[in-house]
Amino acid sequence: MSPxxxxxxxxxxxxxxxxxxxxxxxxxxAAGGVTALLGANGAGxxxxxxxxxxxxxxRGTLRFGGRDISxxxxxxxxxxxxxxxxxxxxxxxxxxTAENLLVGAVRRRDRSAVLADLHRCxxxxxxxxxxxxxxxGSLSGGEQQMLAIGRAIMSGPRLLLLDEPxxxxxxxxxxxxxEVLRQLRAxxxxxxxxxxxxxxxxxxxxxTAVVLETGRITLHGPAAELAGMDEVRRAYLGS
Amino acid sequence: xxAVQQVIDGLAAGSIYGALALALVLAHRxxxxxxxxxxxxxxxxxxxxxxxxQAGLGVIPxxxxxxxxxxxxxxxxxxxxxxxxxxxxxxxxxxxxVGLLLLLNGLSSLIWGYELKAFPPTFSSATLRAxxxxxxxxxxxxxxxxxxxxxxxxxxxxxxxxxxxxxxVADNPDSSALSGLPVGHLLMVGWGLAAxxxxxxxxxxxxxxxxxxxxxxxxxVYALAAAVLGGFDSPLGAVVAAWxxxxxxxxxxxxxxxxxxxxxxxxxxxxxxxxxxLRPQGLFGRREVVRV
Numbered sequence: 001m002s003p004x005x006x007x008x009x010x011x012x013x014x015x016x017x018x019x020x021x022x023x024x025x026x027x028x029x030a031a032g033g034v035t036a037l038l039g040a041n042g043a044g045x046x047x048x049x050x051x052x053x054x055x056x057x058x059r060g061t062l063r064f065g066g067r068d069i070s071x072x073x074x075x076x077x078x079x080x081x082x083x084x085x086x087x088x089x090x091x092x093x094x095x096x097t098a099e100n101l102l103v104g105a106v107r108r109r110d111r112s113a114v115l116a117d118l119h120r121c122x123x124x125x126x127x128x129x130x131x132x133x134x135x136x137g138s139l140s141g142g143e144q145q146m147l148a149i150g151r152a153i154m155s156g157p158r159l160l161l162l163d164e165p166x167x168x169x170x171x172x173x174x175x176x177x178x179e180v181l182r183q184l185r186a187x188x189x190x191x192x193x194x195x196x197x198x199x200x201x202x203x204x205x206x207x208t209a210v211v212l213e214t215g216r217i218t219l220h221g222p223a224a225e226l227a228g229m230d231e232v233r234r235a236y237l238g239s
Numbered sequence: 240x241x242a243v244q245q246v247i248d249g250l251a252a253g254s255i256y257g258a259l260a261l262a263l264v265l266a267h268r269x270x271x272x273x274x275x276x277x278x279x280x281x282x283x284x285x286x287x288x289x290x291x292x293q294a295g296l297g298v299i300p301x302x303x304x305x306x307x308x309x310x311x312x313x314x315x316x317x318x319x320x321x322x323x324x325x326x327x328x329x330x331x332x333x334x335x336x337v338g339l340l341l342l343l344n345g346l347s348s349l350i351w352g353y354e355l356k357a358f359p360p361t362f363s364s365a366t367l368r369a370x371x372x373x374x375x376x377x378x379x380x381x382x383x384x385x386x387x388x389x390x391x392x393x394x395x396x397x398x399x400x401x402x403x404x405x406x407x408v409a410d411n412p413d414s415s416a417l418s419g420l421p422v423g424h425l426l427m428v429g430w431g432l433a434a435x436x437x438x439x440x441x442x443x444x445x446x447x448x449x450x451x452x453x454x455x456x457x458x459x460v461y462a463l464a465a466a467v468l469g470g471f472d473s474p475l476g477a478v479v480a481a482w483x484x485x486x487x488x489x490x491x492x493x494x495x496x497x498x499x500x501x502x503x504x505x506x507x508x509x510x511x512x513x514x515x516x517l518r519p520q521g522l523f524g525r526r527e528v529v530r531v
Contacts, residue, residue: 075417084417090411094410099403
């Protein structure tokens with residue numbers, strides 16, 4: 001792997017309590033690039049994202065912008081500019097939609113830029129603007145996913161970790177969400193590490209892809225190349 | 240005229256329940272835990288204030304120093320005693336607060352003993368007369384402090400960044416950490432603020448009840464009832480409910496013969512149960528609608 005990526009993992013082992021899930025993961029996300037993380041259920045995709053965020057125990061090399069993050073707590077990792085949109089969306093159910101978005105920006109001091117980002121979120125996701133004063137717990141699944149991405153954007157991140165953003169969403173909603181992700185990448189050079197069941201959509205957005213099997217990386221390369229490989233097509237694209 | 244006097248006395252008693260209820264609600268909003276030790280922490284604070292007065296400090300400065308010290312006390316209790324339980328189920332955290340109650344009760348008996356101590360009144364002990372009704376300055380002062388506390392608390396929780404961060408952490412600590420919120424520090428702040436509020440409550444009650452390690456055991460029952468009745472998430476609800484409880488208790492004891500003084504504590508509890516049957520979220524609580 002070439003040095004100088006925004007996020008670099010090498011030889012990462014991680015897990016929960018006594019059970020080890022990752023057995024040596026190497027991957028890289030370039031600045032402004034999108035890496036898709038593919039693999040079957042239980043391969044360790046979510047654990048990889050959690051290892052980056054510091055939500056599980058981990059060892060090995062984890063660097064973000066050249067800085068060692070392997071000993072940081074989740075809030076410290078987040079403050080460096082990594083926004084993790086967890087599976088299940090992490091909605092703050094008893095806060096309003098607008099408050100959820102502002103929680104994303106609670107550490108920022110640049111008020112006018114925060115306000116601009118808030119309006120950008122409402123532009124990108126009009127349903128959130130309509131329901132800005134509703135309790136977030138009452139939003140639909142699609143709206144909550146938009147809210148989770150919006151909240152991540154509000155922190156002004158350099159890297160987005162997305163864990164199954166399309167889970168449980170209608171195809172049109174998924175399509176709209178990926179359009180927004182593409183837009184965000186184009187307009188702010190936002191890098192992404194994307195775990196996604198809809199592999200076709202994921203490889204379409206990504207420029208590189210890695211395949212994870214039982215806690216190890218078994219394949220990596222340009223997304224287009226992986227999308228053309230028979231084994232990937234058979235395993236994940238259903239053709 | 241007797242009824243007016245009963246209402247005034249009820250509001251005075253209710254203000255005392257309300258002050259502790261407010262601390263319970265604050266702790267719950269800021270940390271998601273119902274803290275059964277809240278009253279006992281307030282008693283420790285009040286003993287501390289009493290010691291300061293014994294050492295020659297004036298009452299008002301003693302209370303001010305105590306409130307500041309209680310912020311640290313609350314934060315320390317969270318960090319040292321509660322932190323390890325917060326990641327467990329809410330039930331375990333609640334049982335831990337009951338343990339904390341017993342521990343602090345024992346410690347304050349050990350340090351300050353069991354005999355009743357007179358606590359000097361914060362306000363003048365004079366009374367006001369208005370059209371035949373009597374209002375003590377202390378009751379009026381307690382009432383006003385409580386109203387001020389609600390307003391400050393509301394502004395803090397709903398209008399500041401810190402309030403937003405505290406509410407976020409109480410709602411979902413893991414998810415809040417992913418937004419960069421230092422969860423541990425915020426929990427300490429939440430417990431500190433609640434302890435500060437409890438200290439105010441303790442010092443307001445102490446002149447009336449006399450100070451001993453079990454001073455707030457009875458008040459805690461009323462305060463819990465008020466917090467539940469008002470909706471555990473609503474500071475205003477807790478205080479209004481505390482007033483309703485104080486007044487209804489007084490009126491029932493005076494006007495319903497078989498209740499009298501012996502059964503008066505059952506009135507607010509009965510009322511609470513009835514209201515919860517009709518409105519499980521409490522009078523002022525927001526009903527939670529959660530989709531998954």
